[in-house]
Amino acid sequence: MTRQQLLQRLAVIAILAAFVPLVFLGCVGKPPEAADPLWPAEHKGPKVVVSFAPLYCFAVNVAGDDAVVRNVMTTTGPHDFSPTERDVRVVTKADLFFVIGMGLDDSQAERMKEGSGNTKLKIVELAEKLPKDKLCEGKCNHAHHGADHKHDLDPHVWLSPDHAALMVNMIRDELKAADPAHAAGYDSRAAAYIKRLEAVKAEGLALLKDKQDNRLISFHDSMAYFEKAFNLEVRDVLTKKPGQEPEEKAMRKLIRVATDENKPTRVIAVEPQYSTSTSGEALKKELVAKGMKDVALVEFDTLETVKPDDLTADWYERKMRANLEAVAKALK
Numbered sequence: 001m002t003r004q005q006l007l008q009r010l011a012v013i014a015i016l017a018a019f020v021p022l023v024f025l026g027c028v029g030k031p032p033e034a035a036d037p038l039w040p041a042e043h044k045g046p047k048v049v050v051s052f053a054p055l056y057c058f059a060v061n062v063a064g065d066d067a068v069v070r071n072v073m074t075t076t077g078p079h080d081f082s083p084t085e086r087d088v089r090v091v092t093k094a095d096l097f098f099v100i101g102m103g104l105d106d107s108q109a110e111r112m113k114e115g116s117g118n119t120k121l122k123i124v125e126l127a128e129k130l131p132k133d134k135l136c137e138g139k140c141n142h143a144h145h146g147a148d149h150k151h152d153l154d155p156h157v158w159l160s161p162d163h164a165a166l167m168v169n170m171i172r173d174e175l176k177a178a179d180p181a182h183a184a185g186y187d188s189r190a191a192a193y194i195k196r197l198e199a200v201k202a203e204g205l206a207l208l209k210d211k212q213d214n215r216l217i218s219f220h221d222s223m224a225y226f227e228k229a230f231n232l233e234v235r236d237v238l239t240k241k242p243g244q245e246p247e248e249k250a251m252r253k254l255i256r257v258a259t260d261e262n263k264p265t266r267v268i269a270v271e272p273q274y275s276t277s278t279s280g281e282a283l284k285k286e287l288v289a290k291g292m293k294d295v296a297l298v299e300f301d302t303l304e305t306v307k308p309d310d311l312t313a314d315w316y317e318r319k320m321r322a323n324l325e326a327v328a329k330a331l332k
């Protein structure tokens with residue numbers, strides 16, 4: 001055998017070796033559920049999908065071992081999300097789909113439902129079920145959440161622990177209706193989780209209670225509920241659409257608002273998701289040039305995106321505490 005023949009034969013063996021296991025698996029096959037790790041085959045409880053991370057925490061803490069919860073939006077939050085094939089596959093077998101609504105994530109959920117052919121799936125728009133007097137208007141009156149933005153209300157309801165608790169109770173009621181045999185478990189876990197949310201709120205209020213200066217400029221139009229829950233005053237918004245820099249006119253208005261003698265505002269929130277955005281830095285520079293002292297950028301996470309391996313049941317509490325600590329450190 002020549003060297004070339006030997007190489008050819010080795011190449012054939014290598015190709016066969018690569019294909020044999022595939023062919024073998026294909027013939028023998030596994031039951032489709034086992035081949036699909038998205039939903040555990042042995043679990044008989046409700047299959048719950050949520051749109052993005054805070055809702056995952058709310059649902060998983062109520063679900064306990066009685067229901068399975070899956071999150072579709074991770075590193076891409078609701079502002080920029082478009083569903084992958086995997087997301088549609090998750091939805092195919094789900095019973096419940098919890099979303100915020102208010103034009104933020106509901107159209108994507110409807111699209112996924114349609115794409116999956118799962119006509120039995122119940123989509124629950126949690127924020128739409130909140131009492132109307134609990135909803136706040138945003139600081140900017142432009143549709144910044146896309147063409148399907150329904151009104152000028154701020155949809156970021158999860159940034160208030162009070163609103164979070166109301167949504168936890170809605171999730172509890174849906175799970176009890178879907179799985180009445182485990183109603184007592186859903187009740188007790190929801191109550192225990194709400195106690196933890198109340199603790200987050202109490203800690204935040206304690207951190208901020210002695211602040212004389214409670215004013216800030218938010219990054220995108222997202223802080224109305226956080227502002228209300230923690231007695232802050234959000235004076236203006238840096239960008240109408242996350243990732244888009246303010247135009248010159250908007251920047252001039254921001255400078256005017258921040259340097260208002262009666263209500264000087266020296267704390268500017270920026271978001272870790274948009275670290276490339278320079279608008280916070282640009283405004284800071286302008287304010288410093290105008291002689292303003294102690295201008296501070298504070299990193300505020302709106303909790304719309306998460307690294308998949310960071311999403312644990314206590315993620316919401318951890319992130320809210322981090323936000324509160326960061327804001328408390330910047331305010332005086």
Ligand SMILES: [Zn+2]
Binds near residue numbers: 221222
């Ligand atoms: Zn947002």
